[in-house]
Amino acid sequence: MVVSRLQYIRRRLLLAVPIIFFIIVLNFLLIQIAPGDAADVLAGEAGSATPEYMDQLRRKFGLDQPIYVQLLTYVSNVATFDLGFSFRHNKPVSELILSRLGPTLLLMVSVLLISVSMGILLGAIAARYLNRWQDITISTVVVLTYATPVFWAGLMLIVLFSVKLGWFPTSGMEKIAAFHTGIARIIDIAHHMVLPVITLTLFYIALYTRLMRASVIEQNTMDYVTTARSKGLGEKRVLWGHILRNACLPVLTMAGIQAGALLGGAVVVETVFSWPGLGLLAYESLFARDLNLLLGIFFISACLVVLVNLAVDLLYASLDPRIELK
Amino acid sequence: MLAQKIQKFMSLVFTFGLVMLMTQQVSAQAVPKASPTVTPQQGGTLVMVVQPEPPTLASFLSTAGPVGQVATKVYEGLLEYDFKLTPQPGLAKSWKVSPDGKMITFKLQENVTFHDGKPFTSADVKFTVLDVLKKSHPRGINTFRALQAIDTPDQYTAVFKMSEPAPYMLMALSGYESPMLPKHIFEAGDVTKHPNADLPIGTGPFKFVEWQKGQFMRFDKNPSYWKKGRPYLDRIVARFIADGSTRAAVLETQEAHIAGFNAVLPVDVRRLEKLNHIGMTTRGYEMQSPIVELDFNTRTKPFDDVKVRQAVAYAIDRKFVVDNIWFGFGRPATGPINSNFKANGLYTADVKNYNVTNGIEMANKLLDEAGYKRGADGVRFEITHDITPYGEEWRRFGEYVAQQLGKIGIKVTLRQEDVPAWLRRVYTNYDYQLTNNWIQTLADPVIGVHRLYHSGSIRQGTVFVNGTRWSTPETDNLMNQAAVEMNSKNRAKIYHDLQKRIVDASPIVFVHELDFVTVHNKKVQNFLVSPLGLYSTFDQAWLQK
Numbered sequence: 046m047v048v049s050r051l052q053y054i055r056r057r058l059l060l061a062v063p064i065i066f067f068i069i070v071l072n073f074l075l076i077q078i079a080p081g082d083a084a085d086v087l088a089g090e091a092g093s094a095t096p097e098y099m100d101q102l103r104r105k106f107g108l109d110q111p112i113y114v115q116l117l118t119y120v121s122n123v124a125t126f127d128l129g130f131s132f133r134h135n136k137p138v139s140e141l142i143l144s145r146l147g148p149t150l151l152l153m154v155s156v157l158l159i160s161v162s163m164g165i166l167l168g169a170i171a172a173r174y175l176n177r178w179q180d181i182t183i184s185t186v187v188v189l190t191y192a193t194p195v196f197w198a199g200l201m202l203i204v205l206f207s208v209k210l211g212w213f214p215t216s217g218m219e220k221i222a223a224f225h226t227g228i229a230r231i232i233d234i235a236h237h238m239v240l241p242v243i244t245l246t247l248f249y250i251a252l253y254t255r256l257m258r259a260s261v262i263e264q265n266t267m268d269y270v271t272t273a274r275s276k277g278l279g280e281k282r283v284l285w286g287h288i289l290r291n292a293c294l295p296v297l298t299m300a301g302i303q304a305g306a307l308l309g310g311a312v313v314v315e316t317v318f319s320w321p322g323l324g325l326l327a328y329e330s331l332f333a334r335d336l337n338l339l340l341g342i343f344f345i346s347a348c349l350v351v352l353v354n355l356a357v358d359l360l361y362a363s364l365d366p367r368i369e370l371k
Numbered sequence: 372m373l374a375q376k377i378q379k380f381m382s383l384v385f386t387f388g389l390v391m392l393m394t395q396q397v398s399a400q401a402v403p404k405a406s407p408t409v410t411p412q413q414g415g416t417l418v419m420v421v422q423p424e425p426p427t428l429a430s431f432l433s434t435a436g437p438v439g440q441v442a443t444k445v446y447e448g449l450l451e452y453d454f455k456l457t458p459q460p461g462l463a464k465s466w467k468v469s470p471d472g473k474m475i476t477f478k479l480q481e482n483v484t485f486h487d488g489k490p491f492t493s494a495d496v497k498f499t500v501l502d503v504l505k506k507s508h509p510r511g512i513n514t515f516r517a518l519q520a521i522d523t524p525d526q527y528t529a530v531f532k533m534s535e536p537a538p539y540m541l542m543a544l545s546g547y548e549s550p551m552l553p554k555h556i557f558e559a560g561d562v563t564k565h566p567n568a569d570l571p572i573g574t575g576p577f578k579f580v581e582w583q584k585g586q587f588m589r590f591d592k593n594p595s596y597w598k599k600g601r602p603y604l605d606r607i608v609a610r611f612i613a614d615g616s617t618r619a620a621v622l623e624t625q626e627a628h629i630a631g632f633n634a635v636l637p638v639d640v641r642r643l644e645k646l647n648h649i650g651m652t653t654r655g656y657e658m659q660s661p662i663v664e665l666d667f668n669t670r671t672k673p674f675d676d677v678k679v680r681q682a683v684a685y686a687i688d689r690k691f692v693v694d695n696i697w698f699g700f701g702r703p704a705t706g707p708i709n710s711n712f713k714a715n716g717l718y719t720a721d722v723k724n725y726n727v728t729n730g731i732e733m734a735n736k737l738l739d740e741a742g743y744k745r746g747a748d749g750v751r752f753e754i755t756h757d758i759t760p761y762g763e764e765w766r767r768f769g770e771y772v773a774q775q776l777g778k779i780g781i782k783v784t785l786r787q788e789d790v791p792a793w794l795r796r797v798y799t800n801y802d803y804q805l806t807n808n809w810i811q812t813l814a815d816p817v818i819g820v821h822r823l824y825h826s827g828s829i830r831q832g833t834v835f836v837n838g839t840r841w842s843t844p845e846t847d848n849l850m851n852q853a854a855v856e857m858n859s860k861n862r863a864k865i866y867h868d869l870q871k872r873i874v875d876a877s878p879i880v881f882v883h884e885l886d887f888v889t890v891h892n893k894k895v896q897n898f899l900v901s902p903l904g905l906y907s908t909f910d911q912a913w914l915q916k
Contacts, residue, residue, distance in 0.1 A: 133427070
């Protein structure tokens with residue numbers, strides 16, 4: 046069992062290599078379509094430039110090379126796990142990404158865990174009390190939160206809880222002027238996380254709740270449920286003991302797919318709350334035409350999505366023993 | 372400008388009956404006066420909001436606005452400036468210009484050390500200016516073009532030797548424009564990718580501590596700063612917040628103390644200024660002097676015709692634009708030189724005036740004369756108007772222009788792209804007809820204005836130079852003269868002539884002089900001590916407890 050599982054993981058990872066290679070090449074070519082380059086942006090930000098300065102920049106960035114040479118250099122670098130150098134930030138790409146990966150993962154994992162578990166719970170309750178006031182309340186509220194634009198929800202939370210009530214900080218990951226360490230720092234970060242996590246959760250929770258509700262309703266008509274009921278089990282036992290595990294599967298599939306979207310969707314929340322994450326970095330590097338950095342972020346995101354999907358597939362097998370890993 | 376300063380000084384000398392120097396010696400008090408009424412309080416952390424996050428701390432390679440706001444706390448320049456735009460002592464305690472204008476002798480402050488303890492000497496000046504700024508600084512390449520050598524007869528003397536007079540050079544020696552670097556750090560290796568680019572070591576009142584990308588930069592007090600008793604603040608933290616509404620919120624909740632360069636959007640300023648703890652100012656940008664403008668592509672139809680360009684200039688109601696699109700932050704512009712230069716006589720309002728009440732009528736007449744008759748649908752011709760991608764207001768400005776030009780029979784389609792695409796279109800491909808834009812005219816016209824009109828500045832692929840590709844031999848000539856003219860009266864006369872000619876030819880519609888706004892907590896004192904504003908060292912800034 047363990048051996049076959051390891052073999053499965055190894056095969057899946059090997060299969061991921063050509064996929065990721067294809068993604069790199071595609072990203073590289075797509076980015077070339079965008080007009081203007083990093084030298085334009087840097088000189089543009091400077092508000093002034095001389096031709097000598099622009100030439101210097103382009104030579105330094107390697108932008109004076111033909112595109113296929115740039116692509117070859119890039120791919121061969123990535124093959125040796127070298128993500129290149131961000132000239133804009135004057136730092137290796139891997140270092141930049143690693144420094145931003147932590148905050149993003151912290152935010153993402155919290156949001157994913159809370160919204161999936163809350164979604165499953167609320168969805169199950171809604172389905173249990175189908176068309177009664179519990180269901181109607183839950184369904185209405187989640188549609189409302191889903192329909193609210195994320196940036197607006199974020200800003201309103203800031204206005205209410207930071208500006209008016211003063212309960213939470215408006216933005217950032219830490220209290221800047223304090224430079225806390227140890228436990229105080231952890232508490233401080235948690236304090237800063239509350240609003241951004243709520244903002245994103247409000248959005249994603251709706252998705253999982255709706256999905257879970259539909260899934261439970263569907264499972265309810267299955268033969269095994271009828272069997273369980275005819276054995277004389279109570280409704281509670283049927284729902285939490287029998288239906289739940291089966292009904293969770295589509296929600297988990299969705300969560301796996303969403304993991305990639307979450308990285309992207311975080312841009313808005315990271316912007317509003319000034320959260321120093323990967324989404325914001327990607328957004329900025331696109332407008333700065335910082336191609337090495339942007340490609341690096343795409344690369345890491347692709348890897349993350351592959352890994353999350355693998356994890357979801359493994360989770361499937363443990364939730365539903367009938368599913369075999371091949 | 373220098374000559375003017377000298378004149379003033381000489382008259383002072385005579386007033387006090389001191390007949391002692393026939394050389395053009397300028398010497399002034401070592402430290403500008405602090406606010407006399409209140410005693411500064413020591414200590415505290417000043418949190419400033421800087422927008423956007425600077426791409427680098429290497430202010431010797433990038434003049435990007437946000438870089439200047441942080442790097443100037445660490446690096447200082449040879450000179451500082453007062454509100455009359457006259458040079459004041461900085462790291463140079465005095466300077467002397469030779470009669471032919473080709474030599475400037477700087478005497479440096481003694482007992483100045485870098486943050487690593489090494490002394491600041493003339494060798495650092497020579498290295499910084501010749502090996503770094505003249506070679507790799509985006510504007511320094513131009514500013515120091517005439518500079519051929521720097522002699523260092525002793526540790527505290529640096530003699531600049533030029534091939535021709537360069538009076539504007541003295542306007543470009545602030546810590547923002549020409550930061551002085553430690554030679555012993557930067558001489559090793561390639562300065563354009565130096566490991567110390569983001570680990571700055573300067574002579575300034577604050578030492579760089581750390582930069583958490585995407586979050587903040589931290590600068591701590593330099594206890595051995597050469598100005599005794601300064602700085603007052605213990606620490607400066609620069610925060611980076613991408614969202615405009617959040618930037619307003621952190622000032623409202625007092626999580627941050629100060630935000631300049633319109634980091635708080637004009638729409639939020641009008642709301643925040645009503646709060647008791649918030650103050651705001653539009654001063655401290657006198658050496659930026661931005662002008663909002665409409666740039667024509669003067670090499671293609673229909674804007675190759677001066678009458679068409681003048682017609683567009685007549686069609687814009689400048690006051691309407693300032694009041695309704697920029698919330699009143701600015702004033703109508705008259706020409707290529709910002710009215711801030713009234714302070715040193717270079718500005719004139721005596722130019723062709725397009726800001727008239729019957730502008731639309733005048734514009735229609737000019738277009739008729741130019742031979743662009745209205746068609747059956749009332750349209751003379753169609754154009755695409757590009758919008759500079761620097762914020763919401765530019766889109767609204769574009770919509771206003773489209774509406775006004777509609778009144779004179781020009782049908783306008785708007786186009787908006789992101790920054791790199793727009794820069795490429797306007798300054799490399801010249802694939803545009805009319806674009807809105809804003810240009811900082813900077814500390815001296817030679818540095819900020821000539822680049823937009825001189826034929827030598829038609830440089831494909833270089834941004835913010837002469838993208839309209841308009842030039843005439845006469846205006847080129849005037850600019851060449853102004854660059855080397857030592858007498859301030861003659862220099863002013865040349866510039867008055869230049870302004871007239873450029874405004875007549877209308878290669879650019881000068882819409883308004885943009886006021887940047889600094890929003891600050893009223894606890895922050897003495898941050899505004901020179902026209903450099905947020906680009907000054909903050910050695911005198913303090914926080915009220």
